[in-house]
Amino acid sequence: MSATEPVLTDAPATTGRAGAPPRRRLSTRLLRSELRLIAGRRRNQMGLLVLAAVPVLIAVAVRISSPREGRGPDFLSSITSNGLFVPLAALGVELGLFLPLAIAMLAGDSVAGEANLGTLRYLLTVPVGRTRLLVTKYVSLMIGALWGVAVVVLAGSVAGIALFGTGPMLTLSGTEIPFGSAVWRVVLVSLYIAAGLAALGAVGLFISTLTEQPLAATVALMIFTILSWIADSVPQIAWLHPWLLVDQWMAFGDLLRDPPFWDNVSQGLWVDLAYAVVFGSLAWARFAGKDITS
Amino acid sequence: MTRALEAVRTSAPGTNRPDLAIASRGLTKRFGGKAAVDAVDLVVPRGSVYGFLGPNGSGKTTTIRMLLGLVRPSAGTSSLLGERIPQGGQHVLPLVGSLVEGPAFHPYLSGRANLQRLDAADLTADPRTARQRIDTALDRVGLLAAAGKRYRAYSLGMRQRLAIAAALLRPRELLVLDEPTNGLDPQGTREVRHLVASLASDGTTVFVSSHLLSEVEQMCTHLGVMRDGRLVAQGSVSEVRGGAAPTARVLTEQPTVAAQILSQLGLSGVETVPGGVRGAPDGIAPERIVAALVEGGVGVKEFTVTSPSLEDLFLSLTGEGFDVSD
Numbered sequence: 362m363s364a365t366e367p368v369l370t371d372a373p374a375t376t377g378r379a380g381a382p383p384r385r386r387l388s389t390r391l392l393r394s395e396l397r398l399i400a401g402r403r404r405n406q407m408g409l410l411v412l413a414a415v416p417v418l419i420a421v422a423v424r425i426s427s428p429r430e431g432r433g434p435d436f437l438s439s440i441t442s443n444g445l446f447v448p449l450a451a452l453g454v455e456l457g458l459f460l461p462l463a464i465a466m467l468a469g470d471s472v473a474g475e476a477n478l479g480t481l482r483y484l485l486t487v488p489v490g491r492t493r494l495l496v497t498k499y500v501s502l503m504i505g506a507l508w509g510v511a512v513v514v515l516a517g518s519v520a521g522i523a524l525f526g527t528g529p530m531l532t533l534s535g536t537e538i539p540f541g542s543a544v545w546r547v548v549l550v551s552l553y554i555a556a557g558l559a560a561l562g563a564v565g566l567f568i569s570t571l572t573e574q575p576l577a578a579t580v581a582l583m584i585f586t587i588l589s590w591i592a593d594s595v596p597q598i599a600w601l602h603p604w605l606l607v608d609q610w611m612a613f614g615d616l617l618r619d620p621p622f623w624d625n626v627s628q629g630l631w632v633d634l635a636y637a638v639v640f641g642s643l644a645w646a647r648f649a650g651k652d653i654t655s
Numbered sequence: 656m657t658r659a660l661e662a663v664r665t666s667a668p669g670t671n672r673p674d675l676a677i678a679s680r681g682l683t684k685r686f687g688g689k690a691a692v693d694a695v696d697l698v699v700p701r702g703s704v705y706g707f708l709g710p711n712g713s714g715k716t717t718t719i720r721m722l723l724g725l726v727r728p729s730a731g732t733s734s735l736l737g738e739r740i741p742q743g744g745q746h747v748l749p750l751v752g753s754l755v756e757g758p759a760f761h762p763y764l765s766g767r768a769n770l771q772r773l774d775a776a777d778l779t780a781d782p783r784t785a786r787q788r789i790d791t792a793l794d795r796v797g798l799l800a801a802a803g804k805r806y807r808a809y810s811l812g813m814r815q816r817l818a819i820a821a822a823l824l825r826p827r828e829l830l831v832l833d834e835p836t837n838g839l840d841p842q843g844t845r846e847v848r849h850l851v852a853s854l855a856s857d858g859t860t861v862f863v864s865s866h867l868l869s870e871v872e873q874m875c876t877h878l879g880v881m882r883d884g885r886l887v888a889q890g891s892v893s894e895v896r897g898g899a900a901p902t903a904r905v906l907t908e909q910p911t912v913a914a915q916i917l918s919q920l921g922l923s924g925v926e927t928v929p930g931g932v933r934g935a936p937d938g939i940a941p942e943r944i945v946a947a948l949v950e951g952g953v954g955v956k957e958f959t960v961t962s963p964s965l966e967d968l969f970l971s972l973t974g975e976g977f978d979v980s981d
Contacts, residue, residue: 384779385778388775393775394772394776398761398772401764402763478760478762479759480760480761483755483821484773486723486724487748487776487777488748488749488777489777490745650727652720653720653725654726
């Protein structure tokens with residue numbers, strides 16, 4: 362899906378006193394407005410600060426506790442010779458709660474928030490077609506997912522490189538890869554995690570069309586996420602695991618092997634896609650015919 | 656009176672007549688079995704200022720939501736500027752400015768930023784003129800000075816003005832204003848009236864709802880009255896007013912003679928009241944009545960012909976005061 366809004370054909374000319382017939386054109390103005398709205402909201406800015414604080418905290422903690430050069434075990438000093446372990450560790454930590462929470466807050470705002478403020482009725486009478494509004498909201502959620510991950514990775518990279526330098530990276534296979542390749546691995550991991558969060562965003566968007574309370578949508582999506590994690594950790598229901606959105610999220614570690622191991626990652630991406638399609642369709646089915654009484 | 660009002664109720668129109676700004680036929684919305692709006696046939700001619708009246712809870716806002724495509728009717732159809740709703744909404748809504756159930760904006764954005772967002776959402780709006788159009792709209796409602804303030808800090812009246820500014824972001828053929836004077840002080844109410852009058856003189860059709868007759872009475876050319884989800888009267892102001900006959904009243908010391916003369920002249924419903932008599936002239940010119948009284952030797956202290964006020968009419972139409980319908 363591209364970041365542009367769907368192409369619309371020109372409306373038939375409606376002549377009248379108001380002058381020029383309204384002619385619709387392709388525009389990303391609504392999407393840009395949406396992103397400004399998200400970025401300008403104080404709460405979201407605070408959220409990004411929290412996301413950025415975690416890798417900094419990890420970097421500082423490891424720096425303080427790590428043994429001095431030459432005296433500690435080889436393994437730890439190998440890890441700590443390259444600062445990029447910091448963003449990766451931070452992503453691993455934040456994927457459990459903070460990143461899904463960020464998506465849940467954005468998803469709560471997306472439709473339920475507008476309904477709660479009453480701004481939804483004014484957007485729809487502008488008019489914004491319901492499908493166009495939903496697509497714009499979802500694209501902005503996807504961008505939000507990427508944004509959140511990017512903040513963690515950038516903050517982590519800056520802190521990590523400042524404290525640990527740019528040496529070669531120790532892969533999970535035990536080999537070392539040069540710093541340049543390591544950067545690409547981090548980018549791949551980021552995209553993989555953002556894809557998972559974007560799929561979660563589709564679930565959130567659907568929930569957001571069900572209520573007029575943004576907080577309720579946020580909490581519901583967090584419950585969904587946490588229940589998924591719990592179900593994923595119960596071995597007795599292993600048959601269910603491949604169907605869980607979060608099941609392969611931690612498989613991003615496979616991208617840090619040498620060479621990368623793709624099986625779990627690609628399965629994870631298929632599950633992401635399936636969730637995005639199913640819940641995106643549900644959101645549309647719900648929203649397209651909904652009575653807007655808020 | 657009831658018969659006359661029946662005549663005022665217009666028979667169901669086709670909903671695609673281009674001479675109508677708003678038309679609906681059998682428009683109905685049921686919420687859980689109860690009809691909030693029950694078979695409403697609206698006829699709003701282009702160029703009119705249509706006062707949509709009724710007590711709170713009589714179904715005005717639900718009707719407006721259906722007209723704008725926000726709520727799906729349970730039955731019936733409606734059209735705006737000749738386009739069926741909701742199918743034609745994307746074509747026609749850019750020509751319709753609306754204020755639905757009070758203002759609603761993002762509290763942490765400024766008034767101007769809120770308007771920018773609405774303008775950005777409009778695919779038919781020219782982004783190059785956005786700044787100027789937004790400032791013009793803000794100026795028109797007297798909000799330009801406060802445009803940079805956060806919406807959160809606006810007073811109720813300022814919020815209402817911002818919502819009206821949003822409806823004026825571009826030239827419109829139709830304005831649908833739901834309770835536009837809500838929260839405004841008398842000065843603000845007067846300004847809204849002037850605004851509506853000036854828009855109407857440009858040829859814009861204005862559909863304005865209110866639960867207060869006095870607020871719209873002076874600006875409307877047409878009226879529609881809702882009661883318990885039904886449209887109980889509709890037409891031009893004189894048509895609606897014509898539903899109730901005027902009364903002639905004579906103050907005199909000789910009520911018996913006066914009553915006789917009035918009956919002979921052909922006034923109907925002649926009766927004696929404290930201090931005089933009254934009756935319905937039924938089209939007989941007042942000067943003829945006075946002349947006949949004087950010729951008959953009746954000392955006339957005072958003679959008046961009054962139409963019942965719209966207020967009285969609406970009280971009778973809506974059954975009660977303008978309270979909440981249940």
